[in-house]
Amino acid sequence: MMYQIYTENVNQDKVREILEDSVLGYCMFGGVGAYNGKPEKSLMIVLVNVTRECCQNICKAINLVNKQECCLLVELNAGICFA
Numbered sequence: 001m002m003y004q005i006y007t008e009n010v011n012q013d014k015v016r017e018i019l020e021d022s023v024l025g026y027c028m029f030g031g032v033g034a035y036n037g038k039p040e041k042s043l044m045i046v047l048v049n050v051t052r053e054c055c056q057n058i059c060k061a062i063n064l065v066n067k068q069e070c071c072l073l074v075e076l077n078a079g080i081c082f083a
Contacts, residue, residue, distance in 0.1 A: 001003055003055045004047050006072040007062050009041035014065040022058050023050055
């Protein structure tokens, strides 16, 4: 299973620490998004080979450090292989 987490980009170093303590590998991309109609700097995090529970725990930790209501967690049921 592949997951994407979308969150506000306000504490990138702390988010990276959360990821490094939680998973063996990840990709993190910066961009611009909006939440409740308000533009904000955003992070998209891609995780492969992890459980939904692990991703939910990561989201909870990110919410705490970012002092935000929630992250967007997307579960992608796609064929994935490492080549």
